[in-house]
Amino acid sequence: MTSAPLPIQRKFGETLRRDLWWLPPLSVLAAFSAFLIYGTWSALQSWGYTYGPYFSPFHAPELWGPTQHAWFGPRPEWWPPILFFPALLILPFPGLFRFSCYYYRGAYYKGFWADPAACAVGEPRTTYRGERPFPNFLQNLHRYAMYIAIVFIPLLMYDAWLSLWWMDGGGVERFGVGLGSVIMWVNVALTAGYTFGCHSLRHVIGGYKDRLSGQPVRAACYAGCSKLNGKHATLAKASMFTMAFTDIYIRMCAMGWITDWRII
Numbered sequence: 001m002t003s004a005p006l007p008i009q010r011k012f013g014e015t016l017r018r019d020l021w022w023l024p025p026l027s028v029l030a031a032f033s034a035f036l037i038y039g040t041w042s043a044l045q046s047w048g049y050t051y052g053p054y055f056s057p058f059h060a061p062e063l064w065g066p067t068q069h070a071w072f073g074p075r076p077e078w079w080p081p082i083l084f085f086p087a088l089l090i091l092p093f094p095g096l097f098r099f100s101c102y103y104y105r106g107a108y109y110k111g112f113w114a115d116p117a118a119c120a121v122g123e124p125r126t127t128y129r130g131e132r133p134f135p136n137f138l139q140n141l142h143r144y145a146m147y148i149a150i151v152f153i154p155l156l157m158y159d160a161w162l163s164l165w166w167m168d169g170g171g172v173e174r175f176g177v178g179l180g181s182v183i184m185w186v187n188v189a190l191t192a193g194y195t196f197g198c199h200s201l202r203h204v205i206g207g208y209k210d211r212l213s214g215q216p217v218r219a220a221c222y223a224g225c226s227k228l229n230g231k232h233a234t235l236a237k238a239s240m241f242t243m244a245f246t247d248i249y250i251r252m253c254a255m256g257w258i259t260d261w262r263i264i
Contacts, residue, residue, distance in 0.1 A: 001179055007264055010120075010121070010122030010123075011122045012114070012122050012123060012124045013117070013121065014121070014122040015118075015121040016121065017118070017120055017121065018146045019174060019183065020250065021027055021118040021119075021121060022117065022118070024110070024118070025110040025111045025114070025117050025118065026111070027111075028107045028108065028110065028111030028112075029111040029112060031237075031240075032107070032108055032111060032112070032176065033168055035109060035244055038244055038247075039058060039091070039159070039244065042056070042058045042059075042087065042247050042251075043058060043059075043085060043087035043088050043091055044085055044087075044088075045085075045087065047118075047254075048060075048067070048250070048251040048254045048255060049087075049247065049250060049251065049254075050067045050250065050254065051180065051250050051253040051254040051260070052166060052167075052178075052180075052253075052260070053162050053163045053164070053165055053166055054164070054178075054180045054181075054184065054250045054251050054253065054260075055067065055069045055159045055160070055162070055184075055250070056162050056246065056247040056251070057156055057184075057187055057191075057243050057246055058087050058091065058247050059087045059090065059154075059158070060090065060155060060159050060245070061155045061158075063090075064076065064079070068157055069162060070167055073089075073165060073225070093145065093148045093149070093152070094145075094148075094149050094152055096145040097142070097145040097146060097148065097149035097195075098236070098240075099138070100107070100138060100139045100140075100141055100142035100145060101142065101198070101236065102199050102232075103232050103233045103236045104236065105139060107233075116189065140201055143200040143204075145196075146198050146200045146201055149195050149198075150195060150196075152191075152195075153188070153191065153192045153195055153196075156184075156188045156191060156192075157186070157188050158180070159184065160184040160185045160187075160188050162250055163178075163180060163181040163184050163185075164176065164177060164189030165182055166174075166178075175264070176262060177262070177263045177264040178261060178262045178263060179249075179260055179262075179263065180246075180249060180250060180260050180262040181263075182222065182263070183242070183245065183246050183249055184246055187239070187242040187243055187245075187246045188241050190235060190238045190239040191239040191242070192237045193228050193231070193239070194228075194232065194235035194236050194238075194239040196224075196225060197225060197227075197229040197231065197232045197235060198225075198229075198232075199229060199232070201225055202225045202229050205218065205221050205222045205225050206218050206219070206221070206222035207222070
């Protein structure tokens with residue numbers, strides 16, 4: 001009886017590969033870092049996240065604020081102004097959903113932690129502790145974060161709907177479509193596609209079932225979720241880009257750097 005050979009132990013970054021294996025994790029590191037830095041900066045701003053009926057998805061839904069999107073009116077007096085950053089009340093929930101997403105895990109494990117950097121490339125450590133240490137155990141909250149993330153889709157749709165109604169010179173609300181409205185609806189569509197293609201949602205809908213015959217509604221939902229799941233990585237990256245781009249576009253309009261193009 002022969003024993004199986006032990007796996008090759010490579011030093012960090014050591015590999016026999018000759019291709020540009022470092023390019024994908026480097027691009028992930030750059031893209032995610034830019035998104036995190038910009039998203040944090042945007043969340044700490046109390047201005048520029050609205051223009052006319054446009055509203056940044058980083059700050060939605062607005063619980064308290066000066067705009068028509070605010071649910072409960074202006075900031076209450078009992079809330080300290082120094083702690084009033086509306087986006088910070090909201091972002092942790094969809095943030096946890098993306099942080100614990102199966103696609104994002106595989107991406108930032110490689111890009112940020114080099115765990116592993118790429119196939120057949122040496123890792124920075126030789127032991128595996130599983131996902132019990134902090135912050136890895138937070139990954140187990142993904143399913144619960146998913147339910148909250150689903151709630152954000154109609155909230156983003158509501159803000160996108162409000163973007164279609166403009167106040168004219170006489171203070172009358174009229175229907176209108178600007179480039180910002182289109183950008184907001186594209187962001188809603190891509191974010192919804194990413195959310196409804198979630199692996200956990202697919203399991204909840206029908207993945208735990210042995211068969212779906214005789215359940216046409218469940219089978220149709222499962223098929224639709226599975227189709228989106230096949231594009232999960234693409235939708236994750238695209239929705240991340242459109243979310244940041246929507247915020248940037250609205251801020252540039254609010255600062256007068258660009259002029260919103262009114263289509264209707």
